[in-house]
Amino acid sequence: MEMLKLKSLKQRLLAIVIATTFGILGGCATIEGAGKDIQSAGEAVEEGAEEASN
Numbered sequence: 001m002e003m004l005k006l007k008s009l010k011q012r013l014l015a016i017v018i019a020t021t022f023g024i025l026g027g028c029a030t031i032e033g034a035g036k037d038i039q040s041a042g043e044a045v046e047e048g049a050e051e052a053s054n
Contacts (some may be wrong), residue, residue: 025034 025031
């Protein structure tokens with residue numbers, strides 16, 4: 001009985017993870033959009049680091 005509950009819980013958690021992943025990717029519209037978002041965040045960090053070192 002406990003095995004069924006554990007399996008059901010794992011399935012629910014997996015469904016939540018998948019739904020969250022698609023939600024995040026959907027917010028960026030495409031994988032390319034996600035890459036651009038990550039790139040722009042990296043550039044902002046790089047600029048901040050350059051300013052701090054000067």
